[in-house]
Amino acid sequence: MTALAEGVAGAGSVAPPTPVRAGRRRGGAWRITVLVVVGLYFLIPLAAPIWFTVRDRGAGAFTGRYYAQIPGAAGFAEAFGRSLALGLLTVVLVLALMVPTIVLVELRLPRLRTAVELLTLAPLVVPPIALVVGVRSVLSWAPDHFYGTPVGDAMFALQEPALPWILVLVYVVLALPFVYRALDAGVRNAGLATLTEAARNLGASWPRVLLTVVLPVLRTSVLNASFLTLALVLGEYTVAAILGFQTFPTWIVQVGGSQPQLSVAVSVLSLVVTWALLLLISALDRRRRNEETS
């Protein structure tokens, strides 16, 4: 994935609407030109693939067969299922890691805030392809140095092709910046200190506070972070391809060689799914903002 922190959808990066300068005088022409040219640039590549996949070239009519082919295509169910499983595992793991960390930093250890922030944003500085080269080198130690030891066995287990846990670990790292931003935005506005103190005074244990007070308060940011992570994992190609695992994106590339229409149809579908997820996030975001202002 290419987007860096500033570009995260719905991660609180867009400032709330402020009144824009009203009453511009002249200079409308260049503005309209820019809007039209850039608009066309963005709309044509959205429309063309749809046209490409619903038109039957031989008969000159419209057809839905490329979309109908998808579920039955060889390897689709397996690759998509694996990506989905990886995505869900990544979401669970990254949340289990980051929610307690962020809450702890906010409530008990504010001095560590900078350190946590630096560490979670660090993956932005390392291109995924560079990270995966390092991961590959580490994994190659297993047969060379750790063969037959528990460490070696664990490393082999991580690379089980049916469900490669190593991908989950790498994806957690890649998702950290996005998750951190989303959660941090939620924590800052929640007034957690008061809420948890109240809960503690009423005799709640820490786990109970986390589950029944903190999580409900943070639910939009948690959802936000989950969707972002899921979208990231479903679209991730670099790491899976270099480590040689078959996931949804690597499957699309593989199919693309022989069946262009099918691969474009799958791309269109995966776009629709990703966009639905991301639009949902921004809708949630707006609702949260409205709740806060009202």
Add this chain to the structure above:
Amino acid sequence: MAVVLLLPIGVLAVEAFRSTDPTTFEERWSTDSLTAITEGAYGRAYVGSLQLSAVSAVLGAALGLAFAVAVLGAKRGRLLRRLVLTASGVLANFGGVPLAFTFIATIGSSGVVTALLTDLGLGLGGFSLYSMTGLALVYLYFLIPLMVLTITPALEALRPQWREASDNLGASGWQYWRHVGGPILLPPVLGATMLLFASSFAAYATAKALVGSTLPLVTLQIADALSSNVVVGSENIGTALALGMVVVVGLVMAFYAWVQRRTQRWLT
């Protein structure tokens, strides 16, 4: 999690300084791999990647800025604004494989627009999607939205009073941008350009799906070096190339952080 992040990078830094002797197959410490990546095909790959990233970052920044200014200044633009910001948030995260395929279907060799232009007798005029120019065109698809997202807060922070003051003093629109708006916006625009540069420098999936490994790009060369069984020690070349990327992106992001701090002095 620090293990998963820091261990590979540490290994990267170490392995890049090792190389495999071509005759004895013994691993030893050396800077051979690091010198190798500045020469020949690998050197060309760095130049290619840097050029592509620089061109697409500058173009993306310029177009994104123009677009953002146009959208923010539009009359009755509230709906348009919200639409553009939401779409930007979605598109900026939209890289990778599907992006490559949508463009193949659009202006690839059998794409819809290609067919349309050929039918009209125009053709593509020598343009090929599977070239550096084509790649830049595709990269702009996620770079422009990224620019819009990054620069919009800065544009919104330009106080209307500044514009009014300059208008009242009789300044033209050009003079306002030359002496007031421009200097204030320069740091955030530079910073955003750095961000775009890093983003396009690190892109792999799109390039791979689009051109295979035919173009000289660092990311493609790394993947090639890793999968090659022919050249002895290519694994070390791969790590050296990757380390080089980390250094380049690290420098760019450090500059970005510095610019960000300067920005906050004016626009908060």
